[in-house]
Amino acid sequence: MKALVYTGPNSLVYREEPDPVAEPGELVVRVEAVGICGSDMHAYHGHDSRRPAPLILGHEAAGRIVGGARDGERVTINPLVVDPSCPYAIEGRWHLSPTRQIISMPPRSGAFAELVRIPERNVVAIPDHMPISHAALAEPVAVAWHAVRLGAERVHQPLAACRVVILGGGAIGLASAIVARHFGARDVRIAEPNVLRQMAIADQEGFDVYAPGTLGEPQANSIDLVIDAVGASATRACACAMVRPGGVIVHAGLLPGLDGLDVRKITLQEVTVTGTYCYTPIDFHQTVDALAAGALGALKWFSECPLEDGAKAFRDIDEGTSGASKLVLLC
Incomplete structure (x- = not known):
């Protein structure tokens, strides 16, 4: 072969x-x-x-x-x-x-x-x-499906009422935004530094996309659910800054490094931080069904x-x- x-x-x-x-x-x-x-x-x-x-x-x-x-x-x-x-x-x-x-x-x-x-x-x-x-x-979207599901289970309100930010507009990040919308989220934003990718995501999926470090970045303590699809020191720090007291950070990225987490804020404001890895067989089957039905868009x-x-x-x-x-x- x-x-x-x-x-x-x-x-x-x-x-x-x-x-x-x-x-x-x-x-x-x-x-x-x-x-x-x-x-x-x-x-x-x-x-x-x-x-x-x-x-x-x-x-x-x-x-x-x-x-x-x-x-x-x-x-x-x-x-x-x-x-x-x-x-x-x-x-x-x-x-x-x-x-x-x-x-x-x-x-x-x-x-x-x-x-x-x-x-x-x-x-x-x-x-x-x-x-x-x-x-x-199906495989990368199942990773996103699992991440969003974990976040939805841990945040203390329906996703429809949540402000959601996805850090990273690659496959896992964009798929997480699409799955969050499928699960009912109405306010979903994506942070992505690549200008070509910003334009593609906005044109093809209609999401609000902003460049990290610009005026478009969410205010501190304002986001209910953050999914870090990059997993770098800088994105962990951004996630900790923007998440509200009692909010949830789902850490999906796998870049090297341990820095960026604001442990004092996580403790004093009862922020939930959870890792997410791959998916269960149920997640995978549900993802395939959603893709086959056209439920996740074009x-x-x-x-x-x-x-x-x-x-x-x-x-x-x-x-x-x-x-x-x-x-x-x-x-």
Whole structure:
């Protein structure tokens, strides 16, 4: 099969690789669309020791089952592979299981390839009318779905009455805004420094977008729910400054660093700070259903290119030359 292989920092090579062989309980899926995630970018830059070169990256995938009783069935892939007998899995929180694996991280190869193997329980059937690129968005949108759900459960009022700010207009940030709107939020703002992305988000989704550090930034102590989809020291500090007493910060970003949290304010004003990681199987299925039903909008916030041009796509993301919040590779 052809695959886009991470061979070292800032290096991707499109080349022949051995076809995957399904183990008992697994399927092989012919990948038709696969998104580039921020974690793929971290690995590409050599900043993720969990993803050593050489390795096939990519985990936001959809395609068709190859062989067996379900041959040809269109599916999207939940890339989190967990032992179903684990206590965390039994209580429904598969994503917290210590047995957790994910495709694109050893011992499992990723989906920047023509074929990928995955347990049968990890595929979700999609309807014929659903565009395959939309199906590949299920994984990042499920991350946002989980983050918004956690925030909604912790804030002490309906989302319709909340002032919501999303820090970061990338795929997770924009998807969080879209999901928050789907859950009933009416006042949603997005902080994004990239001018091209600001324009795209405002034009395509109609959100109020502002550049961090400008006059458009929310006043201190004014926001009910903040979702930090960046996770940098600066965004943690912004989140702490703008959140109101008794408000909620959901920390979704994974950039390095520990600084930025105002622990005194968190304590004295009873601010809830919660981490969010991935999604539960229920979150994933509900996300797929919403995407298939068109409930999350026209989904015009991503761009596409062939897998063979994946190395250039990574460079374009690095250079910030695209206004798209997500780039999907087509196989």
